[in-house]
Amino acid sequence: MAAGLASALPVPAALAQGAVSDGIVKIGILNDQSGVYADFGGKGSVEAAKMAVEDFGGKVLGAPIEVVNADHQNKPDVASNIARQWYDVDKVDTIMELTTSSVALAVQQLSREKKKINMVTGAATSELTGKQCSPYGFHWAYDTYSLAVGTGGALVEAGGKTWYFLTADYAFGHSLEEQTAKFVKSKGGQVLGQVRHPLSTSDFSSFLLQAQASKANIVGLANAGLDTSNAIKQAAEFGIVEGGQRLAALLFTLAEVHGLGLKSANGLVLTEGYYWDLDDKSRPFAERYMKRTGRMPNMVQAGTYSTVAQYLKAVQAAGTDDTDAVAKKLHELPVDDFFGRGGKVLANGRMVHDMYLFEVKKPSESKAPWDYYKHLATIPGDQAFMTVAQSGCQLAN
CATH class of the missing domain: 3.40.50.2300 (Response regulator)
Known part of the structure; x- marks a missing residue:
């Protein structure tokens, strides 16, 4: 699996490190970890993100990958403050998961202003790829439609x-x-x-x-x-x-x-959008996740793995973590993993899958x-x- 995730063309180490801002690729998982949606995504999504990074090899373009996480408490103002701190001070490159639609909409708007990529698995509103769509916003697991x-x-x-x-x-x-x-x-x-x-x-x-x-x-x-x-x-x-x-x-x-x-x-x-026992393609990730967390994953947690993996593939393919270059690759690259089988990303950022x-x-x-x-x-x-x-x-x- 790790070989499959990191299968893009190799990049010389010196060139690669220079192409990554701050010398590190930092991914933020922002969701509800203590409230009504804590089991829905929560710490389980954080573990799924870490699994994707580990399967990728822990580095992209020769630079280390780090996962940070925080609890937004289902409050858009709290989420926006965390996101702003991550972008402005902590140099987080992308924010993902974003359970709770009001939170996701607020963070997507901030991400657009900051010219940063956000990838949503936990929130449902189709407005994320509708009237409030963003060139840097992606919606992955499901939506209200x-x-x-x-x-x-x-x-x-x-x-x-x-x-x-x-x-x-x-x-x-x-x-x-x-x-x-x-x-x-x-x-x-x-x-x-x-x-x-x-x-x-x-x-x-x-x-x-x-x-x-x-x-x-x-x-x-x-x-x-x-x-x-x-x-x-x-x-x-x-x-x-x-x-x-x-x-x-x-x-x-x-x-x-x-x-x-x-x-x-x-x-x-x-x-x-996912069930652990659907078939032979869905089970291996679920079994590894179960050993790690004691629970089987739902579509939000499995989808979070998929978003992290696809983002890293896009960085690798772009040869840089520059936002515009990575967003372009996210729109171009097919999605074909245990979650998004034969998936494709539309112009509005909606990832289409069964x-x-x-x-x-x-x-x-x-x-x-x-x-x-x-x-x-x-x-x-x-x-x-x-x-x-x-x-x-x-x-x-």
């Missing part, structure tokens, strides 16, 4: 014609609700209403009662992390599923399924630890993500 196409589309086709949304009240939740509602309506479905809740809510009772009273076929949970887990747990207390309604976890990953347990999560339909529709197994169906998913369908990348023209990104012009 792909989740709407996957989970939303599957449930409408299965008979879920009426929807009521329980939505996290910030950029990510709004975008996920909007994208899913559009897709539901395009398939002949109807949205009966929505209710917004603050991030990291502990009591969902009033919101769930409104969803229950709507009599909608589907209660769409346009939230993530512990918010989704807590909503599912409390929905069981109100007998929402027993009453004939179905829960749609629009952003739910392996980490949250593990935390919730199969007894509570079984039957949920969800969309991810997405996968899964159903969570019943406890009786699981044959081993972390054996949680049944693969229902593969959604080809060109269907899973918007085109540049659809996205509204002005870089297309």
